[in-house]
Amino acid sequence: MSETIIKLLIAIVAAPLVGAIIAGLDRKVTARMQGRVGPPILQPIYDVLKLLIKQPIFLNRVQILYAFMHLAFMMLTLVLLILGQDLLLTLFVHAFATISLILGGMCVRSPYSRIGSQRKTLMLLAYEPILVIMVVGIYLSQGSFMASDVVAAGAKPLLLSLPLVFIAYMMAMAIELQKSPFDVASSHHAHQEIVKGVTLEYAGPFLAIIEIAHFYEVFLLFAVVYFFWAPYNLANAAVGMALAAGAFLFHIVLDNTFARLPAMWIVRFMWVIVFLMATTNIIWLYRLGTI
Amino acid sequence: MSVLAKSPWVVHFNCNSCNGCDIEFLACLCPTYDVERFGVVHVGNPKHADILVVTGSVNHRNARVLANVYQQMPSPKVVVACGVCTSSGGIFADCYNVLGGVDKFIPVDVFVPGCPPRPEAMIDGIVKAVGILAAKAKGIETPVADKPRITVSPSPKPVDETPAQEPDEVGAVK
Amino acid sequence: MNDINTLALLGVIAGPVIFAAAIYFTKQTKLRNILVLGAALLTSALGIFIAASPSANVYPDSWVVYAGAGLEIVMTLAVLAIAYNIRSWAVGLFGTIQLVLVVISEFMHGESSIGPAFVVDDLSRVMVAIVSVVGSLILVYSIGYMKEHEHHAPATARSTNTFMFFLVGFIGAMNGLVLANDMKWLGCFFEATTICSFVLIGHDRTREAAKNAARAILINSFGGVALTIGAFLALLKGSTQYSGILYHADIIAFSFIALAGLVKSAQMPFQSWLLGAMVAPTPVSALLHSATMVNIGVYLVLRAAPAFVGTKLMYFIAIIGAFSFAATSALAIAQSNGKKVLAYSTIGNLGLIFTCAGIDSPLGYSAAIMLLCFHAVSKGLLFLCMGTIEQKIGSRDIEDMGSLLREMPLTTVITLIGMASMLVPPFGMLLSKWLAIEAAISSPIVLLLVVIGSALTVLFWAKWIGRITTVSYHPWYTIERISISKQSVLAILATIVVIAGLGAILLYRDLFVDIAIRAYQGTYISQSDMKLFEAAGNIPYWPFMAFIGLALVAGILAYFTVNASNVRAPFLCGENVPGSTKTYEFRSVKDSSHLAWSSSLYLRHIFEESKTTMWANLIAAVIILSMFAAIGVL
Numbered sequence A: 001m002s003e004t005i006i007k008l009l010i011a012i013v014a015a016p017l018v019g020a021i022i023a024g025l026d027r028k029v030t031a032r033m034q035g036r037v038g039p040p041i042l043q044p045i046y047d048v049l050k051l052l053i054k055q056p057i058f059l060n061r062v063q064i065l066y067a068f069m070h071l072a073f074m075m076l077t078l079v080l081l082i083l084g085q086d087l088l089l090t091l092f093v094h095a096f097a098t099i100s101l102i103l104g105g106m107c108v109r110s111p112y113s114r115i116g117s118q119r120k121t122l123m124l125l126a127y128e129p130i131l132v133i134m135v136v137g138i139y140l141s142q143g144s145f146m147a148s149d150v151v152a153a154g155a156k157p158l159l160l161s162l163p164l165v166f167i168a169y170m171m172a173m174a175i176e177l178q179k180s181p182f183d184v185a186s187s188h189h190a191h192q193e194i195v196k197g198v199t200l201e202y203a204g205p206f207l208a209i210i211e212i213a214h215f216y217e218v219f220l221l222f223a224v225v226y227f228f229w230a231p232y233n234l235a236n237a238a239v240g241m242a243l244a245a246g247a248f249l250f251h252i253v254l255d256n257t258f259a260r261l262p263a264m265w266i267v268r269f270m271w272v273i274v275f276l277m278a279t280t281n282i283i284w285l286y287r288l289g290t291i
Numbered sequence B: 001m002s003v004l005a006k007s008p009w010v011v012h013f014n015c016n017s018c019n020g021c022d023i024e025f026l027a028c029l030c031p032t033y034d035v036e037r038f039g040v041v042h043v044g045n046p047k048h049a050d051i052l053v054v055t056g057s058v059n060h061r062n063a064r065v066l067a068n069v070y071q072q073m074p075s076p077k078v079v080v081a082c083g084v085c086t087s088s089g090g091i092f093a094d095c096y097n098v099l100g101g102v103d104k105f106i107p108v109d110v111f112v113p114g115c116p117p118r119p120e121a122m123i124d125g126i127v128k129a130v131g132i133l134a135a136k137a138k139g140i141e142t143p144v145a146d147k148p149r150i151t152v153s154p155s156p157k158p159v160d161e162t163p164a165q166e167p168d169e170v171g172a173v174k
Numbered sequence C: 001m002n003d004i005n006t007l008a009l010l011g012v013i014a015g016p017v018i019f020a021a022a023i024y025f026t027k028q029t030k031l032r033n034i035l036v037l038g039a040a041l042l043t044s045a046l047g048i049f050i051a052a053s054p055s056a057n058v059y060p061d062s063w064v065v066y067a068g069a070g071l072e073i074v075m076t077l078a079v080l081a082i083a084y085n086i087r088s089w090a091v092g093l094f095g096t097i098q099l100v101l102v103v104i105s106e107f108m109h110g111e112s113s114i115g116p117a118f119v120v121d122d123l124s125r126v127m128v129a130i131v132s133v134v135g136s137l138i139l140v141y142s143i144g145y146m147k148e149h150e151h152h153a154p155a156t157a158r159s160t161n162t163f164m165f166f167l168v169g170f171i172g173a174m175n176g177l178v179l180a181n182d183m184k185w186l187g188c189f190f191e192a193t194t195i196c197s198f199v200l201i202g203h204d205r206t207r208e209a210a211k212n213a214a215r216a217i218l219i220n221s222f223g224g225v226a227l228t229i230g231a232f233l234a235l236l237k238g239s240t241q242y243s244g245i246l247y248h249a250d251i252i253a254f255s256f257i258a259l260a261g262l263v264k265s266a267q268m269p270f271q272s273w274l275l276g277a278m279v280a281p282t283p284v285s286a287l288l289h290s291a292t293m294v295n296i297g298v299y300l301v302l303r304a305a306p307a308f309v310g311t312k313l314m315y316f317i318a319i320i321g322a323f324s325f326a327a328t329s330a331l332a333i334a335q336s337n338g339k340k341v342l343a344y345s346t347i348g349n350l351g352l353i354f355t356c357a358g359i360d361s362p363l364g365y366s367a368a369i370m371l372l373c374f375h376a377v378s379k380g381l382l383f384l385c386m387g388t389i390e391q392k393i394g395s396r397d398i399e400d401m402g403s404l405l406r407e408m409p410l411t412t413v414i415t416l417i418g419m420a421s422m423l424v425p426p427f428g429m430l431l432s433k434w435l436a437i438e439a440a441i442s443s444p445i446v447l448l449l450v451v452i453g454s455a456l457t458v459l460f461w462a463k464w465i466g467r468i469t470t471v472s473y474h475p476w477y478t479i480e481r482i483s484i485s486k487q488s489v490l491a492i493l494a495t496i497v498v499i500a501g502l503g504a505i506l507l508y509r510d511l512f513v514d515i516a517i518r519a520y521q522g523t524y525i526s527q528s529d530m531k532l533f534e535a536a537g538n539i540p541y542w543p544f545m546a547f548i549g550l551a552l553v554a555g556i557l558a559y560f561t562v563n564a565s566n567v568r569a570p571f572l573c574g575e576n577v578p579g580s581t582k583t584y585e586f587r588s589v590k591d592s593s594h595l596a597w598s599s600s601l602y603l604r605h606i607f608e609e610s611k612t613t614m615w616a617n618l619i620a621a622v623i624i625l626s627m628f629a630a631i632g633v634l
């Protein structure tokens, strides 16, 4: 029991740091690709620390509650995964974390923020089924919904049985990381047509909360990529790391080569092409009769 | 150094500029100058910003917008006024709609002279602003910025006294 | 079976009916209200008593069975009378078919002494608890609601006495239905609910109300015909009781009963009566959607689910349910009428329950019962909130609920609790949705439909919650004044929702799992199903509580510590009107001022109602026909 608690505490502290460093690397590598020097790798951490000491300006108090809910549910997602809990339930918890953010953007009388929220809802609609399908695929190939069983030693790498699902997941991940061409709801770059979308009306410490939640999310997303190759084995861990690194580079290249697309286009793309791709993989697994 | 100084987020507000200053400001973000080195992020909205970069003079319509944008920034905040327009109205000083420099409406911390200022000058201005930001966070009084201004009042516009010639007939203008 | 239990059973069915009769003849409003309150108290007390008492069978004397037969004929005649009244030949036809079948079956003898006429088992105890508690609360609510409704109801409306008569009687009939085992009694109560819903929907007697009531009785008497045919077919094989049908695994008879269930639960393509039902006063909608009418269908199927494990019929029921879930979730997105959104969500959730029941594994079964309970309470609460809101702001449009949090903070918070219970893990609804997907893992089509449906539901709930929590900064809120009966019912229901919701995991582990295990005793369950079932029972409880608690504590702390001087106007490109009382007012061309406004997302060009409904109905009809084809009826 105490061992679990220590593990959880470490995870809760370390995950956002790792997420922040990934985000920092992201900015650095992007800068280098554009021929710039780029910010220090720890820049996201500086940003958050700065936001924490800024004046806490806000519009209404509901907004603040939603920000805390966003963070809490993102942390809960992590905790459930560390506890080796049911993946589908974890996914729902994660979806609700996103919904909290959406609601936070909706509950203010700011048109930009509201439009951002609506787009974010569409994005949720676009990638959520894919993630559920992914979990179903994991069940079909490993015979359990439990995260602990999936990462258990001896389980065969997921990537081998779920190659198409992995590609679909890459797309879903790009949406969640707010990478072009999917960054319609809120973007890391400045001049967007809806200013900053969902997070527009959050400032100071409240924005910091959302940033921290985003670090958790970044960590989780890359952790999932890592677990596409079974981890409990040093050699495999290296492959998993390489996979995560590859995903990282893929997203940066994607971000830098594409222009932003309309929200409905993204939904259609995800529901038709990506969703079909994922389901093809699933049907293949059903035909193999692994369960 | 305070963390404030490590991550200055900048919002850029174009008051009544001729776009000369704006283009130079955006050049700061380009690979040659790359202000992101200093953690500068060009945010689109005042609520996330620490530094307000203003370009251009203030006119009747944008005075309240400028005030609103400034008011919506969370403190500590710093205003950097770029270009001569922001200090006096510049070459637009005499326009019928121009009210004057930015400092008439919001407190300005750094003036960057030039028409337009070079990107290096702007970066210098931002770096100065970062220092002021850190000081403000500690509650230190910061001096009001000096205006780099030699007031040149242009001579009164010559007024054409002769009445406009009325055409006698259609098409009869000589 | 001891006498007290029999008496309680009698009381929970006949009690409301007797009270209803008394209410009908009461002249004084005060006395009437006291009687309604009395009926509510009696029913809920007896309902809880039955729910807490052990399972039992009731074998009454043979005259009771004959009484059931007689009453069924009376009810059928009543349907015929209504058919004459509204000049509907179709209802008349359905009524006649029923009458003929019922009369013929009078002269046939089955093995009538085999089973009990009334059964108190796990499922019916759960149902009685739902009907009695939620139903009674709705009764109490309607006292306050009708007082206001009388003032601005159209002059054509029926008297409130009639309304209360049918409302109270409805609960008695519903209790009877879930306890009856004898097919005659079942049919009698089935018709009784049809008639009650007809009168209640048409209460205002406006043109629209009359039309929708006629549609309701048309569709529901079709369900009645299906049930009677089912009972008749069963009788041909000798069983006069529902348990007999299950015992013989009489799939043909059951397929018709399931069809009746689909009709009553307003599954696609029979959903239009439930959508039309929202013209009625809100307590009626609440009663139809949460405690009574729509639960009949799922109850009938759930009761049979363990007996028909692995049959094609169950598979098709799962598909119909899942399809209804996906289709109505899509349809709900395009609606801005709050009641209609709730109605579609009801159909969807009922569809999900059908899916869970049709998957026929203990996991699905437990999910179905859990969904049934949580849905009844949450939806009842949401409808009552909608009624309160509608009476206050005079609109049921979601877009008009923009400043609800300021105008009626108490009701809004309670509404939010209701909505949160539909959306937030680990509240019951979400938990059941999760179980449903896990249970559906063995049938890919069902799975896909459920996944699509649950992704779509998020869209309309999020939109709605976002709209009603939209608010500018106010230093404090003044609680609105609503009548005591409404307020107390909302408070009680909200408390139930919160407690049950937070304890959903515990309830599942300690109650619903046992019910499912008992129901599936002696049935073959595959290894993987069993493994899932066991795993689902082991979800940890504390992380949820810890983090939800954390968020709430942080949020509440922030609520009281934030400084009003830090409030800023929304970002409108700096064009906010300085000093305006409305922070979202901005200057536009020629110095005109406007209020910033953005509508919610409805995707009307994609999910246009009539077109989507048409296609969905078509597909659903095909599925139902293929269901009958698959079991060899067609």
Ligand code: SF4
Pocket (backbone or CB within 6 Å): B016, B017, B018, B019, B020, B021, B022, B055, B056, B057, B082, B083, B084, B085, B086, B090, B091, B114, B115, B116, B117
């Ligand atoms: S200072 Fe010069 S370049 Fe800048 S806005 Fe004014 S006129 Fe244009």
